[in-house]
Amino acid sequence: MHQTFDAALGINLLHANQEGADHNRAHFDAWGITCLNIMSSPGAGKTVLLEKTLSALNQKLKIAVIEGDMTTELDADRLRQYNVPVIAINTGRSCHLDSKMVAGGLHQLEHQYNPSDFDLVLVENVGNLVCPAEFEVGEHAKVALLSITEGEDKPLKYPVMFQEADCLLITKMDLAPYLEIDIDRIISNVRQMNPNATIIPVSAKTGEGLAIWFDWLQSQVPSAQTTSKTQNLTPV
Amino acid sequence: MHETDMTKALILTVRDWWEAQPERPQISHVHLTVGQFTCVEPVSLQFAFEVQTRNTFLEAAKLVIQETPLIAFCHHCQQEYRPEIGVQYACSECRSPLEDIRSGRELKIDRIEYCSDSAESYASNL
Numbered sequence A: 001m002h003q004t005f006d007a008a009l010g011i012n013l014l015h016a017n018q019e020g021a022d023h024n025r026a027h028f029d030a031w032g033i034t035c036l037n038i039m040s041s042p043g044a045g046k047t048v049l050l051e052k053t054l055s056a057l058n059q060k061l062k063i064a065v066i067e068g069d070m071t072t073e074l075d076a077d078r079l080r081q082y083n084v085p086v087i088a089i090n091t092g093r094s095c096h097l098d099s100k101m102v103a104g105g106l107h108q109l110e111h112q113y114n115p116s117d118f119d120l121v122l123v124e125n126v127g128n129l130v131c132p133a134e135f136e137v138g139e140h141a142k143v144a145l146l147s148i149t150e151g152e153d154k155p156l157k158y159p160v161m162f163q164e165a166d167c168l169l170i171t172k173m174d175l176a177p178y179l180e181i182d183i184d185r186i187i188s189n190v191r192q193m194n195p196n197a198t199i200i201p202v203s204a205k206t207g208e209g210l211a212i213w214f215d216w217l218q219s220q221v222p223s224a225q226t227t228s229k230t231q232n233l234t235p236v
Numbered sequence B: 001m002h003e004t005d006m007t008k009a010l011i012l013t014v015r016d017w018w019e020a021q022p023e024r025p026q027i028s029h030v031h032l033t034v035g036q037f038t039c040v041e042p043v044s045l046q047f048a049f050e051v052q053t054r055n056t057f058l059e060a061a062k063l064v065i066q067e068t069p070l071i072a073f074c075h076h077c078q079q080e081y082r083p084e085i086g087v088q089y090a091c092s093e094c095r096s097p098l099e100d101i102r103s104g105r106e107l108k109i110d111r112i113e114y115c116s117d118s119a120e121s122y123a124s125n126l
C-alpha cells in the first residue's frame, strides 16, 4: 500500500518571529517604554541621526539604544558618548535584527538598569532596505531613512520598507544643491504606497528638519506627555 | 541571507508536525505560498532548503513554492488591480495609493504531502 495524504497547516513562516515581537512589546508596555525601529540602507545616516537625537532629547526623555551593528562596536561607541545605555547586538552575518536578538538586548537592559526608568528605546537596525521591514522586533512604530544620494526610485524598488514606515526621513538634504535629485518625486513615489506616513526632509549637518523630527518623536512617547521619567539613571 | 533563517523556521514547524504524527510518515512535499510583495526570494529558499534538509527526515522532501501576485483593491474604483512591482503601485485608473493589499504578502506553509508507509529509517536519523 502506497498512498499519499495531505495535511493542511496554514502557518506563517514568520510566526516564531512574530511571537517574539509580541513578547518584546509586552515587556515595553509593562515598562511604559515606547520602542522605535529605525531602518535604512547602509550609510543613510541612522547613527548620525541618533547622535543628534540623543544630544537634543537626552534631558527631556530617558533613552536607551539597541544597536544592530553587524560585526563591530563602532556605532555603539559613537553613541555611548551621550551617556545613554547602548546595547550592541552582534548580529553576525544576519542581514536584519529579529525579535529574538532584540529580546536578548532587552533582558540585558533589564539586568543592568531599572527598565521602568526609560521612556524610549531606539533600535538601530542593520543597514538594509529589504528584510528588516519584514521582521518586527516589538516596536511601536517604524522609522525609515532614505538619503537623497540614493535616488528617487528606491521607494519603488524596495516598496515593503516604505509601505510599512510610520515616519520617513529624507536625509542629507544639505547635499541637494550638488545632486540632480527631485525631492518631490521621492515623496510622490512614497505616497504611491504609503499615503499616511509622516515625511520629514532633514539634514543632520545643517539641522534642517530636525526640530520637526524631535516633535514627531516626542509625540510617539506617551510618557513624555505626562510625567517624563526624570530621575537620573542608577545602574544596579 | 535571511532565507536561511526562514528555512530553519520552516523545518522546525514541519518537524513539530511530523513528531506529533504517531506513524512518522515520510514527507514527500512541503507546499509554501510566497507572495511577490515580500522579501523572500524563492530561488534562495529552495537552495537553503536543499542544504539544510540533507541527512534529516526531510531529505527526500521537495519544496514546492507557489508564488502569489501582488493584487490590490482600489476603494475609489471599487475594483482590484495589479500594481507593477518596481514601477507603479498606485491604481492605474485613478492614481489612488496602494492601500488595501489582497494578495502578495503571503509567507505561508500551506500543506504537507506524505506517504502512508512509515519511515523507520528516517526516524532514527534524528
Ligand SMILES: Nc1nc2c(ncn2[C@@H]2O[C@H](COP(=O)(O)OP(=O)(O)OP(=O)(O)O)[C@@H](O)[C@H]2O)c(=O)[nH]1
Pocket (backbone or CB within 6 Å): A040, A041, A042, A043, A044, A045, A046, A047, A048, A049, A075, A126, A127, A128, A171, A172, A173, A174, A175, A202, A203, A204, A205, A206
Ligand atoms: N552631508 C551629510 N552627510 C551625512 C548626513 N547624515 C549622515 N551623513 C554621513 O553619512 C555617512 C553615514 O552615516 P551613518 O550615520 O554612519 O549611517 P548609518 O545609516 O548609521 O550607516 P550603517 O549603520 O553603516 O548602516 C557618514 O559619513 C555621515 O557623516 C547629513 O545629513 N548630511
Ligand SMILES: [Mg+2]
Pocket (backbone or CB within 6 Å): A046, A047, A048, A075, A124
Ligand atoms: Mg549606523
Ligand SMILES: [Zn+2]
Pocket (backbone or CB within 6 Å): A023, A027, A103
Ligand atoms: Zn522576556
Ligand SMILES: [Zn+2]
Pocket (backbone or CB within 6 Å): A094, A095, A096, A131, A132, B001, B002
Ligand atoms: Zn534579512
Ligand SMILES: [Zn+2]
Pocket (backbone or CB within 6 Å): B074, B075, B076, B077, B078, B091, B092, B093, B094, B095, B096
Ligand atoms: Zn482606482
